[in-house]
Amino acid sequence: MSLTLAEFQGSIAPLYGARLAAHLASAEIAVGLGRVIVTYEGLASVRFGGLLELPRALVALTFEDVAADEQARFVTRFDLAFQRGGG
Numbered sequence: 001m002s003l004t005l006a007e008f009q010g011s012i013a014p015l016y017g018a019r020l021a022a023h024l025a026s027a028e029i030a031v032g033l034g035r036v037i038v039t040y041e042g043l044a045s046v047r048f049g050g051l052l053e054l055p056r057a058l059v060a061l062t063f064e065d066v067a068a069d070e071q072a073r074f075v076t077r078f079d080l081a082f083q084r085g086g087g
Helices: 005-016 068-081
Strands: 026-031 034-048 052-064
Touching (some): 005 068, 026 068
Antiparallel strands (some): 026 034, 034 052
8 A cells, every 4th residue: 555654544544443653653453253453563664766765664453363254345435434535
């Protein structure tokens, strides 16, 4: 994904219920009878044509004891929370 830690923290807030503290790069969220752990790992940014530099990150979802249908619903919510505008 192309986002900074601060953008991750802001985007995860609707799913987590609050903005993450500045030092946190993961969130544990209850889903049904289980949980999902969402983690952020910053990667080296990428530069295009010398003018545009984009941050990069690996964002992983780890489900524990979450039914397949609940996982699918969470991923839909996650996609909406992290959706970016473009042109």
